[in-house]
Amino acid sequence: MDVPGAGALALRGGRTASAGGVVGSSPLRPVSGNSEDVVTSREPTGHRAAPRSWQAQFVTEPGNADEGLDGSVVAFHERVYAPWPAWLVSIVLTGSVAIAYGYPLGARVGIVTFVVGQGLATWWLIATAPLVVVDDLVFRAGRARLPLRYVSRIAPLDASQTREARGPLADPRAYLCTRGWTSRSVLVEVDDPDDPHPYWLISTRRGLELAPVLAAARDSAKA
Template structure:
């Protein structure tokens, strides 16, 4: 059985950029109280880190199901899987994208997979999913399609 799991954690630069709440809190509250400024800065930054961690979606291929965030679909309903990176990924997320596509995109992850949906009743023609390991995700989906032989 081919299984795949990935959590779309924010990149380190996201945590660094959000750390700007620390000096901002200190700047606002230092004239009032040094202690209040430090406590507020710690609480705000801790809250941001917690929200980023809790809202990071998971991608999983297991038991014939692809799960991406809160969405789930049977591998049997998936068609061609294509991997994109760099300018090609940007084009797939932008000018080439069908507005009916289902998206799980994170701006801090540059590579994506585009997965065709073969179910005629599904309004989305394909899914676009951000992933740091597009080839591994594609291989897991392809591997899940093949029946395991007992011989």
């Protein structure tokens, strides 16, 4: 099944067995015990090996130009912004600073302080909101791009599964593009023996929509 349901996968430790025996340590094991749904892991080797296990660093090489390029046809686009309370807190904090400066120095100083401070806060909130995109060439999460030909199994995770996926049982080599303000995520297995990241864990509020769109784009790219 290409896109397991949100309840199809659960984090478990231990070894993962396949038809050929034990193939490696994996943080994912289906609740049903069906080995076909298990995301396995690999040793970090090849030209995509990164010095940090948590950071995707794809290097464009001849013959792999699409790894650094976005496609022209966008099938899914989401900016994972912070929730409205974070924006409200930024306004309260910058307003407090503006009052603290404006009261002794004058209204003009207070207004300038608020405008500059809120501008910086807004920039930070936008800059830290990762972009999740599926197009006709790559799956993009944050600044990392994964060519669609390397996308394998896809699973939308609910809040409890996402907490486990971020926990100590997760594979430390996984690429994480997660934000604490989003409780749900999508897990994408990487089917590339040269990639140091066995899977991606991506924060999204639209996981049930993203998973089938990404699966369709993957199938189209591999056709």
